[in-house]
Amino acid sequence: MFKIVHQDGKARVGRLQTAHGTVETPFFMPVASKASVKAMSGSDIEDLGYQSLISNSFILSLSPGIDVVENIGGIHKFMHFNNTIFTDSGGFQVLSKDFLLKKSDKGVYFKDKSGKKSLYTPELVVENQLRLASDVAMTLDDVAHFGLGGKDYVDAIKRTHAWAKRSKQAHDELKESYNSKQLLFGICQGGIREEYRRFSTHKINEMDFDGVALGGLVVGESRKELLESIKIAVDSFDQEKIKYLMGLGSPSDIVQAVGEGVDCFDSIYPTANARHGSILTKTGRYMIKKIAYKHDKGPLEEGCTCSTCTHYSKSYLHHLLRTHELLGYKLATIHNLHFMNQLLNNIRTAIKEGRYEIFKNEFLEAYFSGKEAKEFSSQIQRKYQEKEEQQQAKYLLTHQNSSSKK
């Protein structure tokens, strides 16, 4: 199921075995909520070298419906992706005003676009994921909004634990009738309060899931608070278990989290950024739609081996994304996902070679001291300065005029 094969400080390389192959950790999963990594086919994701992705059973239950995917023979066949597929529970969607109607100890009442209300119990959510035939299912959890009072966190924790227990029981009972080898991961909550997080981690750990996840993070905390919470949770989890930090996706955050012992990530970060024209590179993020790239003949990132960078220029991507050409979304997504996969490759290699700390520091140094970012910020500063001077001159002029009239 999961085996650690290299350890370097707190960072480790492991192997997660699922019904659809082995995934080497640490790994990053692109998000395919509606059974599609936006702009990409399942084969595209395989071609980029991804061993896994994550979909969302709640969102699939709204459309096309669990039965549709089940009847076609499961989510792998449905979206034509043959490696490991995780499915999320819908727990994160309790944060969404568009979905959430009401929470109760029974479960969550969600509404769809038409306003139709349905109850999602932990048991139903587990069964939906079995019907989708994903390789790894997540329990339904209850996420508190960041910054709320202690009571909200305590309620969320209590519910999450009760639901986790019910999920596990339902999964154990149903698994056989579905003839499934699906794994089930439990999720801890607790926000950024140390005692809450520690308590929740401990409780979830006790229930002996196939893997454990850190939930309720990356929802508004500072980087420092996030890192502290990760440390606490990782510390309280059984070290032999695979640890999944849900929702984390920026390159710098991942590099740091791996250093604390996290094995698995998922996020919309690289894909959403790509579609919005934000390109990931070793020297930081930059915006391809900026006027500066209109005539740039170079690739998105110098030295990148992705199919976008080997075939197309910044100028072309600049044009495609500005004119909302569909190809632009795909080419940019290819680059960002290639970048992430490459990053995780490098991370694993560094751990295997016992130099993770050095790798981490070098990466962060380069990522945050991006030449391009610096150049542009100074350009902007200059521009604003000029503008301010102009406005001041204009003001003085009108002021003089009006006072001379008087």
Added chain:
RNA sequence: GCCUCCAUAGCUUAGCGGUAGAGUGAUCGGCUGUUAACCGAUUGGUCCCCGGUUCGAUCCCGGGUGGAGGCG
């Protein structure tokens, strides 16, 4: 040559006797378990010109100029 209509932000245009909004574009930023090809900020106007009426005209009147259409 005559008649009709039009002229407001780079573009497409609202609008009103008390000096103007929108969409789009442009510039910049943000996206971290996605119903998000999205969201936000900023920038942007001699309201075609010259007169007249009026306390006050982008608005009403006259004359230009430019454009569109119609008739010769």
